Amino acid sequence: MTEEGEIRRHLVLIKPVSLEDEKDSEQTASSVIRRVFSLFKNVRLGSDLANLQVPPQLSQPKSQLQCYAEMIYSFGGKDLLGECSRRDSPIERLKSVVTWNISKLRPVLFGSPYNPILGETHHVSNGHINVLIEQVSHHPPVSALHATHAKENIDVAWVQYFSPKFRGAYVEIEVKGKRVMKLHSRKETYHMEQPRLILRFPGPGGYWDGKTKLKCPETGLAADLHLNSGSFMERFRGNNRSLKGKIYESSSGNMLYEIFGHWDRTVMAKNLKTGEVEVIYDAQETITGLKPPIVKNLEEVMESESALVWGEVSEGIMKKDWERAGKAKRLVEEKQRESLEQREASGEPWVPKHFSVVKDGKDWECSPLQPTVPRAPLVITKAQGEIVNRFQDSKT
Incomplete structure (x- = not known):
């Protein structure tokens, strides 16, 4: 098989998680409980789970990098990122930033994505939006993301790392790291926070929870959002995933809008001066029927691309060939360990290709090396199937 054919065979692109996927999940409560308890039976309360080894049977067929990047490049309906700059007034732009942040909340299905290897990347374009994410540290896991909107001159930069703790039930x-959006044509900067994620037992999936803040120093406007995962009975009744908050003037605390609703349904904003209520977010329009990327230019796909690095593992998981998936996963991890040993032997430090990285105590600072993200070889188009394993050799 030629080198190009080998790449095609192992490049596996998976559909992003959509709202409807929760109902179609194959996971039953009983099977989830058995598998989760088998994983955590030897884990102590309060333990850090960042380096927990997850077997293929408990894995999703995609890397954590893909899950992060999908929050930006995968959407239906309006281009909500572009709307952030298109609005004329500062308050309307802040409302749009709030809406875009809500759109990044996605259902969390049972199963752990792969822990990205050092230097792994994911590069996808959707319309005017180009997204590039790189794993800049493996221990601890740290990801740096850069997204740009070519038409509206918007820049989004994240550094993301997390601290998972086992709490028994x-x-x-806790998702940490700075998130900044710059509307260059408006000369505005928005600082954003991420809610924490709660994985409860029993039952598959997880829930976003906690308080987050958005603020724009240039306009003096800010927003507070509070996500509530709810009690067991509230989740049983479908009353979980509620969201409430406010938009206000930072200096005076004067409230301008009240925000309320459910992030998996609709979210409303009430103008406290006029009493007018408007729908600012509709999950049905934004996060249903999401499509996977397809390959537009195979020659430009980087060797570090997530869909290529983990392709063999993903194929095994999708076919429920656990032996094949486990073997492929071990090969990826062994290759990373060998690379680490070689660097340690030579005394040559690893340097990210797309970001400059500075660690300040427990915090991480990551800055893109390029001002804009180039057009990606993987793209989102309108006419795509639900799961694309576009180049798999059906005879193998």
Whole structure:
């Protein structure tokens, strides 16, 4: 098989998680409980789970990098990122930033994505939006993301790392790192926070929870959002995933809008001066029927691309060939260990290709090396199937 054919055979692109996927999940409560308890039976309360080894049977067929990047490049309906700059007034732009942040909340299905290897990347374009994410540290796991909107001159930069803790009845994942959006044509900067993730037992999936803040120093406007995962009975009744908050002037605390609703349904904003209520977010329009990327230019796909690095593992998981998936996963991890040993032997430090990285105590600072993200070889188009394993050799 030629080198190009080998790449095609192992490049596996998976559909992003959509709202409807929860109902179609194959996981039953009983099977989830058995598999989760088998994983955590030897884990102590309060333990850090960042380096927990997850077997293929408990894995999703995609890397954590893909899960992060999908929050930006995968959407239906309006281009909500572009809307952030298109609005004329500062308050309307802040409302749009709030809406875009809500759109990044996605259902969390049972199963752990792969822990990205050092230097792994994911590069995808959707319309005017280009997204590039790189794993800049493996221990601890740290990801740096850069997204740009070519038409509206928007820049989004994240550095993301997490601290998962086992709490007995649930796993609490605190998502850390700076998130900044710059609307260059408006000369505005927005600082954003991420809610924590709660994985409760029994039952598959997880829930976003906690308080987050968005603020724009240039306009003096800010927003507070509070996500509530709910009690067991509230989740049973479908009353979980509620969201409430406010938009206000930072200096005076004067409230301008009240925010309320459910992030998996609709979210409303009430103008406290006029009493007018408007729908600012509709999950049905934004996060249903999401499509996977397809390959537009195979020659430009980087060797570090997530869909290529983990392709063999993903194929095994999708076919429920656990032996094949486990063997492929071990090969990826062994290759990473060998690379680490070689660097240690030579005394040559690893340097990210797309970001400059500085660690300040427990915090990480990551800055893109290029001002804009180039067009990606993997793209989102309108006419795509639900799961694309476009180049798999059906005879193998």
